Amino acid sequence: xxxxxxxxxxxxxxxxxxxxxxxxxxxxxxxxxxxxxxxxxxxxxxxxxxxxxxxxxxxxxxxxxxxxxxxxxxxxxxxxxxxxxxxxxxxxxxxxxxxxxxxxxxxxxxxxxxxxxxxxxxxxxxxxxxxxxxxxxxxxxxxxxxxxxxxxxxxxxxxxxxxxxxxxxxxxxxxxxxxxxxxxxxxxxxxxxxxxxxxxxxxxxxxxxxxxxxxxxxxxxxxxxxxxxxxxxxxx
Amino acid sequence: xxxxxxxxxxxxxxxxxxxxxxxxxxxxxxxxxxxxxxxxxxxxxxxxxxxxxxxxxxxxxxxxxxxxxxxxxxxxxxxxxxxxxxxxxxxxxxxxxxxxxxxxxxxxxxxxxxxxxxxxxxxxxxxxxxxxxxxxxxxxxxxxxxxxxxxxxxxxxxxxxxxxxxxxxxxxxxxxxxxxxxxxxxxxxxxxxxxxxxxxxxxxxxxxxxxxxxxxxxxxxxxxxxxxxxxxxxxxxxxxxxxxxxxx
Numbered sequence: 001x002x003x004x005x006x007x008x009x010x011x012x013x014x015x016x017x018x019x020x021x022x023x024x025x026x027x028x029x030x031x032x033x034x035x036x037x038x039x040x041x042x043x044x045x046x047x048x049x050x051x052x053x054x055x056x057x058x059x060x061x062x063x064x065x066x067x068x069x070x071x072x073x074x075x076x077x078x079x080x081x082x083x084x085x086x087x088x089x090x091x092x093x094x095x096x097x098x099x100x101x102x103x104x105x106x107x108x109x110x111x112x113x114x115x116x117x118x119x120x121x122x123x124x125x126x127x128x129x130x131x132x133x134x135x136x137x138x139x140x141x142x143x144x145x146x147x148x149x150x151x152x153x154x155x156x157x158x159x160x161x162x163x164x165x166x167x168x169x170x171x172x173x174x175x176x177x178x179x180x181x182x183x184x185x186x187x188x189x190x191x192x193x194x195x196x197x198x199x200x201x202x203x204x205x206x207x208x209x210x211x212x213x214x215x216x217x218x219x220x221x222x223x224x225x226x227x228x229x230x231x232x233x234x235x236x
Numbered sequence: 237x238x239x240x241x242x243x244x245x246x247x248x249x250x251x252x253x254x255x256x257x258x259x260x261x262x263x264x265x266x267x268x269x270x271x272x273x274x275x276x277x278x279x280x281x282x283x284x285x286x287x288x289x290x291x292x293x294x295x296x297x298x299x300x301x302x303x304x305x306x307x308x309x310x311x312x313x314x315x316x317x318x319x320x321x322x323x324x325x326x327x328x329x330x331x332x333x334x335x336x337x338x339x340x341x342x343x344x345x346x347x348x349x350x351x352x353x354x355x356x357x358x359x360x361x362x363x364x365x366x367x368x369x370x371x372x373x374x375x376x377x378x379x380x381x382x383x384x385x386x387x388x389x390x391x392x393x394x395x396x397x398x399x400x401x402x403x404x405x406x407x408x409x410x411x412x413x414x415x416x417x418x419x420x421x422x423x424x425x426x427x428x429x430x431x432x433x434x435x436x437x438x439x440x441x442x443x444x445x446x447x448x449x450x451x452x453x454x455x456x457x458x459x460x461x462x463x464x465x466x467x468x469x470x471x472x473x474x475x476x477x478x479x480x481x482x483x484x
């Protein structure tokens with residue numbers, strides 16, 4: 001296959017994503033940081049790949065997740081792994097902290113944005129270092145924001161109310177998990193590109209733990225669906 | 237030995253397996269005025285003797301801040317030292333820009349050593365004629381390194397380089413077992429005592445020709461000012477190295 005860009009000799013820039021991942025929700029809790037995504041990669045409006053692990057462990061105490069172009073996610077995972085590998089060359093036992101990864105990614109994203117060829121991603125880095133929880137968002141422009149909770153994509157619209165009402169930064173791990181599950185329930189109902197299978201992962205003093213995917217509870221047997229109001233009206 | 241047959245450039249070995257140009261470069265370090273460093277579990281102290289080219293001139297500074305958490309003391313060719321200082325500062329700034337954290341100390345010393353080694357393996361270059369004592373603090377702890385024109389580097393508990401540094405090293409050999417637990421003040425007094433051993437009979441330590449820099453886990457690199465130097469030099473009179481306390 002010969003692409004037009006090869007004939008003209010010009011580079012093309014990423015103007016729109018092709019295979020995309022959905023919302024990401026991340027919360028700190030008492031003793032660590034919890035992250036949740038669904039397991040779907042969409043091909044436009046088609047739910048093409050339904051069992052994808054979108055959570056990457058990049059070091060012993062750091063997790064990386066993102067929403068947006070999935071091939072960019074895979075590339076960033078490789079770039080971040082490079083940093084830790086170069087530490088092996090120096091052989092001095094110093095490894096990057098979660099914050100080092102976050103800032104590196106911010107610099108990388110900003111550089112690509114300046115060349116009008118961005119990494120089409122909203123990135124979330126979560127980690128636990130020196131008894132401190134770390135959670136940061138790096139967006140498509142390279143903006144770097146540390147925060148106690150982060151939502152990307154549609155979750156920013158639908159889930160902040162749920163998080164405000166049911167979560168605080170010192171809740172337990174189970175409470176935080178329940179909040180995220182509830183959020184993805186709502187997302188599955190309202191976000192057309194969302195999926196009902198989600199995956200949770202958390203980092204704490206013991207390291208990173210990525211759980212098996214789980215299906216969120218959904219309810220479809222509402223009376224309103226079973227006995228459609230319109231039908232009743234028309235048969236009267 | 238007919239040294240002059242093998243000492244023209246860096247790319248010639250002597251039959252005894254020596255690179256004479258590199259060895260001559262190490263001599264330049266030994267000609268510089270003394271500087272020393274010592275560390276405890278919490279702090280690193282650098283002490284140096286500043287030279288005054290003539291009575292009309294100022295004193296040549298020997299310690300340079302590389303970053304908040306790192307500093308160097310130099311012995312040898314000052315011009316070469318400035319090149320390395322600039323390189324180290326640039327590396328620290330770039331690291332901070334990319335990662336928002338401090339450049340690990342050992343890694344920067346390794347980079348300097350690599351740069352120095354490169355100069356010893358080329359026909360058209362000469363080695364750097366300066367030795368550095370690099371003091372730094374990073375997540376791995378408190379560090380004191382020495383770099384050589386040869387491209388070697390070593391980590392030390394305490395070390396002295398430059399002219400008459402052997403006298404200071406002898407002092408260290410007797411007392412270094414105490415340094416780990418010393419307070420900052422005791423460390424400074426030990427450093428100045430070692431410095432005193434290395435000066436000539438007709439010289440004396442005063443706040444003009446002594447430079448002391450301190451670094452700590454909660455202390456960014458600073459130089460002691462003239463007033464503080466005066467006080468410490470005075471305390472030297474009654475400092476007992478063994479008990480590390482002032483004696484009357």
